[in-house]
Amino acid sequence: MRMATDHSLPDSDRRLTAGQQICGLIGLIALCFSAAGLGAAATATSVRGWYQTIVKPDWNPPDWLFGPVWSALYLLMGIAAWLVWRRSGWSGARAAMNWFCLQLMLNVLWSVLFFGLRRPDWALIEIVLLWAAIFITWRTFKARSTAAAWLFSPYLVWTTFAVTLNFAIWRLNL
Numbered sequence: 330m331r332m333a334t335d336h337s338l339p340d341s342d343r344r345l346t347a348g349q350q351i352c353g354l355i356g357l358i359a360l361c362f363s364a365a366g367l368g369a370a371a372t373a374t375s376v377r378g379w380y381q382t383i384v385k386p387d388w389n390p391p392d393w394l395f396g397p398v399w400s401a402l403y404l405l406m407g408i409a410a411w412l413v414w415r416r417s418g419w420s421g422a423r424a425a426m427n428w429f430c431l432q433l434m435l436n437v438l439w440s441v442l443f444f445g446l447r448r449p450d451w452a453l454i455e456i457v458l459l460w461a462a463i464f465i466t467w468r469t470f471k472a473r474s475t476a477a478a479w480l481f482s483p484y485l486v487w488t489t490f491a492v493t494l495n496f497a498i499w500r501l502n503l
Contacts, residue, residue, distance in 0.1 A: 345415065353414055358407030364433040365403045368440035375444040383449075384501040389494065402484045406433075409480035413473045425469035432462035449499040456495050460488050 345353070376392075390398075410429050413422045439459055443452035463485050471478035 350411075350415060354408070354411045357410045357414065358404060360430075361403040361407040361410075361433065364437050365399060367437045371437070371440040371445035373444075375447055379447050380444065383498060386494070386497040386501065389498075398487065402487060405480045406484055409470055409474075409477040412477040412480070413470050417473050422473060425466065425473060428462060428466040428469055432459060432466050435459040435462050443495070449495060449502060453492075453495045453499050456488070456492050460485075460492055463488050 406429075410426065413425050413429075416422075417425070419426065435455065435458060439452055439456050442448050442455050463481075467478055467481050467485050470481050
């Protein structure tokens with residue numbers, strides 16, 4: 330008889346304790362907010378100065394909206410990743426979690442390019458790659474958890490908007 334805690338079992342065949350599940354949830358949310366912190370550090374270098382001087386479209390959201398939206402998105406991303414991890418385990422969700430981590434790195438890189446280096450042109454190219462990585466992550470999440478895909482969807486929608494906004498800012502500031 331195989332024990333549920335037998336480490337020779339695939340991750341998806343193991344039963345996680347409540348403590349393991351809570352630690353996993355906290356860890357994945359912390360990972361998302363760590364990426365947020367890195368992006369915020371890059372953003373802080375220009376948001377009050379350079380960003381205020383560039384031309385933006387009339388439909389650019391007010392500055393105060395970005396913090397709450399991104400906070401909610403990072404929280405939802407962490408919960409979505411946790412649902413996938415919880416259902417499939419690390420080995421069963423390796424591709425999904427790799428895409429998840431890649432899109433987080435690209436998310437930070439966009440802030441570095443756009444705000445840190447003040448290069449909306451480079452950021453535009455990069456955000457298209459970011460969008461693709463988010464879409465692939467969404468698809469891999471959807472294959473494992475419908476709830477995770479739903480939780481990840483606002484991020485995909487917001488990034489679609491961000492691609493359009495980045496393009497408009499680039500064009501207006503040629």
